[in-house]
Amino acid sequence: MDKKEQLITTAFQLFYRHGVHAVGINRVLAESGVAKKTLYNHFPGKDDLVAATIDHCDRRYFSWLNGRLENVEDGEEALWAVFDALDDLFKGRDPSVQAFYGCYFINVAAEFSDPNDPIHQKCARNKMEMMKLIRFHVAQMLPYEESKLEISDTIAMLIEGAIVRAHVASDADAALKAKAAAKRLFSTQVKV
Amino acid sequence: MDKKEQLITTAFQLFYRHGVHAVGINRVLAESGVAKKTLYNHFPGKDDLVAATIDHCDRRYFSWLNGRLENVEDGEEALWAVFDALDDLFKGRDPSVQAFYGCYFINVAAEFSDPNDPIHQKCARNKMEMMKLIRFHVAQMLPYEESKLEISDTIAMLIEGAIVRAHVASDADAALKAKAAAKRLFSTQVKV
DNA sequence: ACACAAGGAGACCGATTTGTCTATCTATCG
DNA sequence: CGATAGATAGACAAATCGGTCTCCTTGTGT
Numbered sequence: 001m002d003k004k005e006q007l008i009t010t011a012f013q014l015f016y017r018h019g020v021h022a023v024g025i026n027r028v029l030a031e032s033g034v035a036k037k038t039l040y041n042h043f044p045g046k047d048d049l050v051a052a053t054i055d056h057c058d059r060r061y062f063s064w065l066n067g068r069l070e071n072v073e074d075g076e077e078a079l080w081a082v083f084d085a086l087d088d089l090f091k092g093r094d095p096s097v098q099a100f101y102g103c104y105f106i107n108v109a110a111e112f113s114d115p116n117d118p119i120h121q122k123c124a125r126n127k128m129e130m131m132k133l134i135r136f137h138v139a140q141m142l143p144y145e146e147s148k149l150e151i152s153d154t155i156a157m158l159i160e161g162a163i164v165r166a167h168v169a170s171d172a173d174a175a176l177k178a179k180a181a182a183k184r185l186f187s188t189q190v191k192v
Numbered sequence: 193m194d195k196k197e198q199l200i201t202t203a204f205q206l207f208y209r210h211g212v213h214a215v216g217i218n219r220v221l222a223e224s225g226v227a228k229k230t231l232y233n234h235f236p237g238k239d240d241l242v243a244a245t246i247d248h249c250d251r252r253y254f255s256w257l258n259g260r261l262e263n264v265e266d267g268e269e270a271l272w273a274v275f276d277a278l279d280d281l282f283k284g285r286d287p288s289v290q291a292f293y294g295c296y297f298i299n300v301a302a303e304f305s306d307p308n309d310p311i312h313q314k315c316a317r318n319k320m321e322m323m324k325l326i327r328f329h330v331a332q333m334l335p336y337e338e339s340k341l342e343i344s345d346t347i348a349m350l351i352e353g354a355i356v357r358a359h360v361a362s363d364a365d366a367a368l369k370a371k372a373a374a375k376r377l378f379s380t381q382v383k384v
Numbered sequence: 385a386c387a388c389a390a391g392g393a394g395a396c397c398g399a400t401t402t403g404t405c406t407a408t409c410t411a412t413c414g
Numbered sequence: 415c416g417a418t419a420g421a422t423a424g425a426c427a428a429a430t431c432g433g434t435c436t437c438c439t440t441g442t443g444t
Contacts, residue, residue, distance in 0.1 A: 003420090019213060019304075019305065021213035021303075024401060025403080026402090034422095035422050035424085036422095036424080037404090037405085037420090037421075037424095038420080040402095040403070040404080102305055105360065107305065109294070109359065110211070110298065110302040113293040113294055114293070115362050124361050128361065131361075153366075153369045154350075154370075154373040154376075157366065157369065157370055158346075158349055158350065158353055159353070160356040160357055160360075161348070161349030161351070161353030161354075163356075164349075164352040164355075167301065167307075168298055168301040174349065177342065177346070177349065178349055180342065181349065195391070216430065216431060217432060218430075218431080226391085226392085227391060227392045227393065227394085228392090229393090229435085229436095232432095233390075237432075237433080238432065238433090
């Protein structure tokens with residue numbers, strides 16, 4: 001049993017569910033069954049544990065997402081599959097993922113809202129990776145389209161918007177709505 | 193000097209800047225120059241003060257936004273003006289508004305992530321009001337369009353997405369990108 | 385002039401915060 | 415077997431948390 005991993009996973013669950021500042025170190029220790037000394041043996045302080053949970057969530061998220069894109073063709077199909085994956089996520093239809101309480105990166109960035117904060121920047125890095133994934137599939141889909149970057153930006157905003165509306169406004173169909181909007185967008189763009 | 197108002201405005205500033213759980217009651221009191229007794233004279237507890245800051249921000253936001261829409265025609269023009277207002281907000285170009293650290297409602301909802309939490313629901317209510325505003329102007333713009341609700345949902349998601357990307361990913365041009373995407377969307381929809 | 389309400393300053397409460405440290409136990413490796 | 419590394423439980427520290435309370439001052443209405 002890797003104590004460090006154990007610490008990170010339970011910390012992530014608690015931080016995701018209740019917020020970083022609302023959960024104390026002692027609760028993480030109690031629920032993970034790890035001694036305090038061990039925690040401070042692996043991490044200089046709480047912030048470093050928080051940073052580790054972000055990395056943990058990032059790995060988990062992309063491994064989950066890439067799993068869903070595995071048997072799907074790159075490009076258009078993959079793009080729709082991303083929205084379908086979000087739809088399952090919002091509706092709790094994917095048993096491999098815990099209940100949905102918004103995007104961990106958005107939530108943590110909200111608590112560490114200074115863009116210069118290293119934890120905030122770690123969250124930003126996840127968004128950059130996601131943008132890269134979107135750009136890749138958009139480029140596959142529209143190799144001769146000169147406005148690939150703009151289209152990718154739009155897709156990214158629709159995704160973030162869907163996540164926010166699903167969580168804050170409890171709009172469980174947000175992913176499907178965003179998917180439909182993206183489809184409409186492509187039907188215009190291709191014709192032009 | 194209305195102590196209650198004073199309390200709410202400084203609490204809002206601190207909560208918005210640093211997060212609700214990261215700011216203690218004592219700090220709010222110290223920076224507002226209000227006595228602890230006075231606080232608990234006006235509010236049963238901290239959560240009620242948090243709720244009051246949400247209402248405060250909601251009023252401030254809509255009064256600011258309606259001010260920006262005042263000399264603008266309802267419908268299409270107003271819709272673009274919303275994006276322009278966000279652009280000014282993201283770029284700190286509006287002196288009447290403090291620095292941008294994301295959407296307060298999204299941030300607070302992230303800290304109180306349970307959708308059943310009354311504070312979370314207060315945040316959701318702001319999003320509903322915003323949706324109503326969007327629907328009104330979309331209806332003015334496309335009175336004979338049968339998919340008005342879908343279009344409004346898309347606009348709402350583009351706005352939320354722009355806010356998130358502006359804050360988390362530090363994309364200062366997010367509002368302009370969202371505006372361009374919305375325009376593309378309309379150019380499709382109207383033709384159909 | 386007097387009463388009453390509200391605010392101010394801050395002591396105080398018990399609980400909790402992050403973080404340090406000691407002392408003991410255990411597992412692995414040579 | 416003995417040494418070393420890492421984990422254990424938990425005491426402890428200093429600060430802060432939300433919240434209650436007392437004592438005193440200040441302002442206002444009658």
